[in-house]
Every structure is written in structure tokens, then in C-alpha cells.
Amino acid sequence: MKLRDFLAVLRARWLIILLCVVAVTGIAAALTYRQTPIYTTSADYYLQTKVADPTNETTGGTYVLTSSDLNTYVAVLNSDTVMGPLREKLKRDPGAPIDASASITGETSIFRITVRDPDPQRAAEIANEAGEALAEAADTFTGLLQVTNSKVFAVPVNKAGVPGTPTSPVPSRNLGLGFLAGLLVGIGIAFVRHTLDTKVRTELDIRPISKEPMLGEMPFEKSKSELVTIDRDPHGGYAEAVRRLRTNLMFVDVTTGRHSFIVTSAMPGEGKTTTTVNLAMAMATTGGRVLLIDGDLRNPSVAKTLGIEGAVGLTTVLLGQAEAGDVIQRWRDSELYVLTAGAIPPNPSELLGSEPMRELFDKLAHEFDFILIDSPPVVPVVDAVLLDRLTGGTLMVVASSRTKKRDLASAVKQLDTVGAKLIGFALNFVPVNESDARRYGYYRFQESPEESTGQLRSVPRSLPKPHGGKSRASGRGGRRSAKKV
Structure with missing residues (x-):
């Protein structure tokens, strides 16, 4: 099909395309309006180990965290071992959901915790307390910490601030995607109608x-x-x-x-x-x-x-x-x-x-x-x-x-x-x-x-x-x- 034919189909079926664009964009706007705003904030921690009791003669030296340990901490951040004490400290219900994730910056021991929550103040509190909760539970997942009489400490590098604007939903993005989706759906329906139309019109x-x-x-x-x-x-x-x-x-x-x-x-x-x-x-x-x-x-x-x-x-x-x-x-x-x-x-x-x-x-x-x-x-x-x-x-x-x-x-x-x-x-x-x-x-x-x-x-x-x-x-x-x- 030549470009002229393509444009002719669009011109002949413009009303279908317009209705699809309006409908899909309207649905996107309604869903955006009904969606609960989500605020996102992050806190950075430096994880280090220290001897828990220097007078203990059984210590064999301070244990150094490996990349395997750090990846383990990333995986267990949302476990009950970490989140249970955190909920108690923040006085939240035992079953209250916490949307948190962790990542490691390069080859360093910088540990970033990102929290998403409908309440911006609560999101900042969770991010600023999650590092300490993870450090307290670290010896559960790293047995050598107890052997070496070491303990993990989370040193705050960048504290989480209270976000001012939600990260989700993004109205401009949703409406833009709705417009493009409606346009594609409309063009698709227009060509299907053109193909299935049994009568000569133009x-x-x-x-x-x-x-x-x-x-x-x-x-x-x-x-x-x-x-x-x-x-x-x-x-x-x-x-x-x-x-x-x-x-x-x-x-x-x-x-x-x-x-x-x-x-x-x-x-x-x-x-x-x-x-x-x-x-x-x-x-x-x-x-x-x-x-x-x-x-x-x-x-x-x-x-x-x-x-x-x-x-x-x-x-x-x-x-x-x-x-x-x-x-x-x-x-x-x-x-x-x-x-x-x-x-x-x-x-x-x-x-x-x-x-x-x-x-x-x-x-x-x-x-x-x-x-x-x-x-x-x-x-x-x-x-x-x-x-x-x-x-x-x-x-x-x-x-x-x-x-x-x-x-x-x-x-x-x-x-x-x-x-x-x-x-x-x-x-x-x-x-x-x-x-x-x-x-x-x-x-x-x-x-x-x-x-x-x-x-x-x-x-x-x-x-x-x-x-x-x-x-x-x-x-x-x-x-x-x-x-x-």
C-alpha cells in the first residue's frame, strides 16, 4: 500500500480513529485520577563490621563483608526477620505492607534502600530506619559474624527526605500513552474495517x-x-x-x-x-x-x-x-x-x-x-x-x-x-x-x-x-x- 492509499484510509475512517483516541485517553485519565499517589524516597548506608566485644578472647579478627553477603542482604530486606522488628519500631500493624527495595552501588559497601508509600512522611521514616533493622538481623544470615564476634553497623550516608511530589501516577505520561494507544487502536480498527468492508466507497x-x-x-x-x-x-x-x-x-x-x-x-x-x-x-x-x-x-x-x-x-x-x-x-x-x-x-x-x-x-x-x-x-x-x-x-x-x-x-x-x-x-x-x-x-x-x-x-x-x-x-x-x- 502506498502512502497516498494509507492516508486515504485514514481520511475515510477519521471518525473511528478520533473516537478511539478520545475513549482510550479518557480511560487513561480516569484510571490516573482513581489511582492512589505513591511517593518514593531513598536512603544510603555504608555497611561495616566491628568487633562486638573486644574483651572476648575467642575473636579471630574483624570479619569483612563480601559481595556475597551484600547480595544476601539485598535479597532478605523484605523478609519477616528484617521487616518484623521494623514494623514494631514504627508501631505499624504486623501485616502492614512495606514496599522497600535495596541495591548496591558498584563494588562498594554502599547500600541504598528505596521505599514507596502513599504517605510521604511514612516513606521517609521507613527508609531511615530500614538500614538499622537490616544491620541488626545481619548475623542471622552471615554465620561467620558470630564466629568472629563481629557485628554489622549501618552508617547513614544520605538520609531519606520527605518527597514533595508523587512518583506515581504521572498524569502527563499516562495521558500521552493513552493518546498513542488510542491512535494505534483507532488506526488498526480503521484498516480492519477497510479490509472487511464489502462495499465500494471511494x-x-x-x-x-x-x-x-x-x-x-x-x-x-x-x-x-x-x-x-x-x-x-x-x-x-x-x-x-x-x-x-x-x-x-x-x-x-x-x-x-x-x-x-x-x-x-x-x-x-x-x-x-x-x-x-x-x-x-x-x-x-x-x-x-x-x-x-x-x-x-x-x-x-x-x-x-x-x-x-x-x-x-x-x-x-x-x-x-x-x-x-x-x-x-x-x-x-x-x-x-x-x-x-x-x-x-x-x-x-x-x-x-x-x-x-x-x-x-x-x-x-x-x-x-x-x-x-x-x-x-x-x-x-x-x-x-x-x-x-x-x-x-x-x-x-x-x-x-x-x-x-x-x-x-x-x-x-x-x-x-x-x-x-x-x-x-x-x-x-x-x-x-x-x-x-x-x-x-x-x-x-x-x-x-x-x-x-x-x-x-x-x-x-x-x-x-x-x-x-x-x-x-x-x-x-x-x-x-x-x-x-
């Missing part, structure tokens, strides 16, 4: 499935209609996104030279028809004659979306019951022409893959500057593959937070298997809010009263034939200028 989810480019992202606003948005609101964010998709598609068209594409999706309900209709409208504003064909002979939706007659159309022409010019309808006074699906046939795949379909498409390709075909979804049926052979490539519409990754992967695999030309993706239903408006080109203009009400003009049912069978070159001379939708 371009990052498409990249592992296909290397083809993202040609456009269409925003989704609940407050606005999804149908014919570019016609209702020509200066809105959705319209700008469609025009951006149109521009990118034109660059792809330069490489294909076919001037025609099909628009499909992996599964139904992902907005392919709405995208195709609005894309065709945007293309018609560039001055070229654009033909929109409803190639979904199983569930045609173009006529319903545009509010035009759909009883006759593509199937009517393929059956030889009418000429293409008789059934192609012009969208208002624009340069967009529509060939609806017509009656639903019992054999859609056979019709779309037939020789009459190829001949019809070749004829239409000479009469129009650009052709868009609304195709059925790829996963359920094979129709999109058959139509791809006629055009310059396939544009795949992906619905954000709706399309499943496995369905998209299956669709891409099917297209690759038959050698279909997948040119790129259009991400539909991208969530957008006011703060994101600038991402989709929200640049408002003065609207006319008709535009502000969102009313559509009536659609003529009787429309002129495209070019009347003339060639593309001869037809351009009589073309009326395109009107911005």
Missing part, C-alpha cells in the same frame, strides 16, 4: 480491482432529485461533475477514435441510466449531434427518465417494422437524440448480438457525432459484452456505499475475460455536504425563474429524423446551433 476501493482511471465522481444530495439533474440545475454541483466526466471521456475518445461508448454497472440500482442520460445531455451542449440509445432491452429506463414515448424504438427497428429515423426522438430543441428500447423482446441477447444490430449501429455511427448506449448490468446478463464490441469501450458506473466489491470484481473479470475495453469508472452517489461543495465545482450563477422552480419544458412527441440519411459531413452544414441545457 476510489481507493476500486484501485485493487482495476487499474483503469476514475473519470468522474457524481455527488449525491438528498435534497435534490437524482433524475435529469443537469437539466433541472445546470449550474449545480452534479452538473459540473457530469461535465467533468464528459471532458475526461472526450480525452479517452481521442485514443479510441470510435466516438461511441456504452455505460453500464455491475448490478442494477447503481445509477447507470441517470448517469448516461445526463452525460448525453452534457455532450449535446458541445455542438455535436449526440445519440442516446437505450440498449437495456430487459429493463429499459431511458424513456421513463426523460418522460418521452417508449413504445417504439430499438426493437422496432431491429424487427424491420420501422426505420431508425422514424423512431429516433429529439430531446427538446437540443442536439440530443434518443432511440428508446421499444417493446421488451423475449431474446434480448440474440437481438443485441445480431447482424442487424451491427448494421444499424454502423449506420447510426455515420449519422451522429457521438453515441452513448445505456447497457444492462454486467454481472446478471451478457448484453453489455455484446454491445462493447460495437463501441469504443465501456464506462463502468459504481455506486458509492452501494456497489459490493465482489460484484464489481466479478464484472471487471467478465469484461477482461472476453477482451472488452473497460475505459474507466464513474463513482456515483458520492456523499457531499456544504463543506465539500468546492470539490464538485459549486459555483453558483444567477438563475432564471424557470430554472429556480425546476420545471421541465414539454417534450415533443413528433421529432425530426436525424440527417435524413445524409452523411456526417453533409449533415453538419444544416445543423442548428446547440443550446445549453
Whole structure:
């Protein structure tokens, strides 16, 4: 995973990370507040031996403590032999805990006793008395002291002072560790969620499935209609996104030279028809004659979306019951022409893959500057593959937070298997809010009263034939200028 992909996951799952950081840091703060403060202090002693009774004739000389003896004293500091007398001297309960530890400074006989206690005054008292208690019990653990008539004395080197601040807990450290732990947990959960998420939400989810480019992202606003948005609101964010998709598609068209594409999706309900209709409208504003064909002979939706007659159309022409010019309808006074699906046939795949379909498409390709075909979804049926052979490539519409990754992967695999030309993706239903408006080109203009009400003009049912069978070159001379939708 590249750094850009890593940052994209963090940006997409930032709320999870934030909640984890707040939760773990809050837990750390609560535990710190509830934890009893512990004060730590230390006292240093020099351990030496002296003859206990100089008049005793059995003495064989003063015994010298060895490193083994000192290590023994470190180990037995917390034994009852040492701590029992210490508790009695400090007038503490026999079972009262004492948290003390000892260490030796280098190769010397300097003995450091460190005490931790919730009471700073008591911690200092224990540290200042523990050395003497250990010295009194030393002969119990070193038998040669009695043989040599020697006794261990603890000479104070540095007395323990009363600590002013607790050594535990440390709020800044605990909160810092809580923040880092929350951050790591949040990032971990974010990537687990990203890995286990079954739906496509951003371009990052498409990249592992296909290397083809993202040609456009269409925003989704609940407050606005999804149908014919570019016609209702020509200066809105959705319209700008469609025009951006149109521009990118034109660059792809330069490489294909076919001037025609099909628009499909992996599964139904992902907005392919709405995208195709609005894309065709945007293309018609560039001055070229654009033909929109409803190639979904199983569930045609173009006529319903545009509010035009759909009883006759593509199937009517393929059956030889009418000429293409008789059934192609012009969208208002624009340069967009529509060939609806017509009656639903019992054999859609056979019709779309037939020789009459190829001949019809070749004829239409000479009469129009650009052709868009609304195709059925790829996963359920094979129709999109058959139509791809006629055009310059396939544009795949992906619905954000709706399309499943496995369905998209299956669709891409099917297209690759038959050698279909997948040119790129259009991400539909991208969530957008006011703060994101600038991402989709929200640049408002003065609207006319008709535009502000969102009313559509009536659609003529009787429309002129495209070019009347003339060639593309001869037809351009009589073309009326395109009107911005």
C-alpha cells in the first residue's frame, strides 16, 4: 500500500480513529485520577563490621563483608526477620505492607534502600530506619559474624527526605500513552474495517480491482432529485461533475477514435441510466449531434427518465417494422437524440448480438457525432459484452456505499475475460455536504425563474429524423446551433 492509499484510509475512517483516541485517553485519565499517589524516597548506608566485644578472647579478627553477603542482604530486606522488628519500631500493624527495595552501588559497601508509600512522611521514616533493622538481623544470615564476634553497623550516608511530589501516577505520561494507544487502536480498527468492508466507497476501493482511471465522481444530495439533474440545475454541483466526466471521456475518445461508448454497472440500482442520460445531455451542449440509445432491452429506463414515448424504438427497428429515423426522438430543441428500447423482446441477447444490430449501429455511427448506449448490468446478463464490441469501450458506473466489491470484481473479470475495453469508472452517489461543495465545482450563477422552480419544458412527441440519411459531413452544414441545457 502506498502512502497516498494509507492516508486515504485514514481520511475515510477519521471518525473511528478520533473516537478511539478520545475513549482510550479518557480511560487513561480516569484510571490516573482513581489511582492512589505513591511517593518514593531513598536512603544510603555504608555497611561495616566491628568487633562486638573486644574483651572476648575467642575473636579471630574483624570479619569483612563480601559481595556475597551484600547480595544476601539485598535479597532478605523484605523478609519477616528484617521487616518484623521494623514494623514494631514504627508501631505499624504486623501485616502492614512495606514496599522497600535495596541495591548496591558498584563494588562498594554502599547500600541504598528505596521505599514507596502513599504517605510521604511514612516513606521517609521507613527508609531511615530500614538500614538499622537490616544491620541488626545481619548475623542471622552471615554465620561467620558470630564466629568472629563481629557485628554489622549501618552508617547513614544520605538520609531519606520527605518527597514533595508523587512518583506515581504521572498524569502527563499516562495521558500521552493513552493518546498513542488510542491512535494505534483507532488506526488498526480503521484498516480492519477497510479490509472487511464489502462495499465500494471511494476510489481507493476500486484501485485493487482495476487499474483503469476514475473519470468522474457524481455527488449525491438528498435534497435534490437524482433524475435529469443537469437539466433541472445546470449550474449545480452534479452538473459540473457530469461535465467533468464528459471532458475526461472526450480525452479517452481521442485514443479510441470510435466516438461511441456504452455505460453500464455491475448490478442494477447503481445509477447507470441517470448517469448516461445526463452525460448525453452534457455532450449535446458541445455542438455535436449526440445519440442516446437505450440498449437495456430487459429493463429499459431511458424513456421513463426523460418522460418521452417508449413504445417504439430499438426493437422496432431491429424487427424491420420501422426505420431508425422514424423512431429516433429529439430531446427538446437540443442536439440530443434518443432511440428508446421499444417493446421488451423475449431474446434480448440474440437481438443485441445480431447482424442487424451491427448494421444499424454502423449506420447510426455515420449519422451522429457521438453515441452513448445505456447497457444492462454486467454481472446478471451478457448484453453489455455484446454491445462493447460495437463501441469504443465501456464506462463502468459504481455506486458509492452501494456497489459490493465482489460484484464489481466479478464484472471487471467478465469484461477482461472476453477482451472488452473497460475505459474507466464513474463513482456515483458520492456523499457531499456544504463543506465539500468546492470539490464538485459549486459555483453558483444567477438563475432564471424557470430554472429556480425546476420545471421541465414539454417534450415533443413528433421529432425530426436525424440527417435524413445524409452523411456526417453533409449533415453538419444544416445543423442548428446547440443550446445549453
